[in-house]
Amino acid sequence: QVQLQESGPGLVKPSQTLSLTCTVSGGSITTNYYYWNWIRQPPGKGLEWIGYIGYSGLPYYSPSLKTRTSISRDTSKNQFTLQLSSVTPEDTAVYYCTRFERGVGALYYWGQGTQVTVSS
16 A cells, blocks of 8 residues: 655744655655645645656646745655745645546545644
């Protein structure tokens, strides 16, 4: 069974860079045709898609966040990472990593989520 687990600091200071890692087990992040996504949910708001890195290693970002977002991967560790720069309190949210399957057209596998608070 495929499992995803988010990890990283739960508290980030304003203007700094938020960095999270998603560790994947039970499947390879290089497998065709999967897309490895980051999604977040601010308190009291809906889910917001941040971006993904594809099975070939190419990233794609939400237009609203692309200037601050970088998604990369480490295939040797079967991990992919999120870096969100210049954070503000508006970036406080529960962050999820999840897998999109092209054939299914759905985010079938999700991590449990990790709370990140931006505060001085």
